Amino acid sequence: MVPLAKGLGPKLSLRVKRVHCGESSMARPKNEQPTPAELEVLQLLWESESLTVREVMDELNKTRLRAYTSVMSLLNVMSEKGLLNREPFGRAFKYSVAKTKENTLGNLVNDLVSRAFDGSRTALVAQLLEGSTPTQAELDEISSLIKRHRGRGR
Secondary structure, eight states: OEESSTTSOTTOEEOOOOOOSSSOTTSOOOOOSOOHHHHHHHHHHHHHSEEOHHHHHHHHTTTSOOOHHHHHHHHHHHHHTTSEEEEEETTEEEEEESSOHHHHHHHHHHHHHHHHSTTOHHHHHHHHHHTSOOOHHHHHHHHHHHHHHHHTTO
């Protein structure tokens, strides 16, 4: 704290805020993983191949209303993050996914395993099984996947 002026006493002071050049330490880090809203858009584009902002908005508005500018901003951010490709289409743009569904979801799960389960895939599977009530059909499918995975020599 720096005194304002002589004779004003120790109680009156001016706080000096430190200013840093470059990126702020309070800035939100850029996350490469898709947010829930981005995943919603990706789900649409994995099904539709490519859509304009208006088409994405029309689909999203079936569940919750969103403004055109909000959808446009979301798609631009996703394009900057490398999640979407953007191609000119008349006076608009068509957006398409930059990575396959399998690649994107695989990266998302690997990030979750790393951050939440300290790299343990066993802990992830245990949490999934203990935190839900899978049907017998789902358990059979999981067993089949494990058998196929073992057969690949891993």
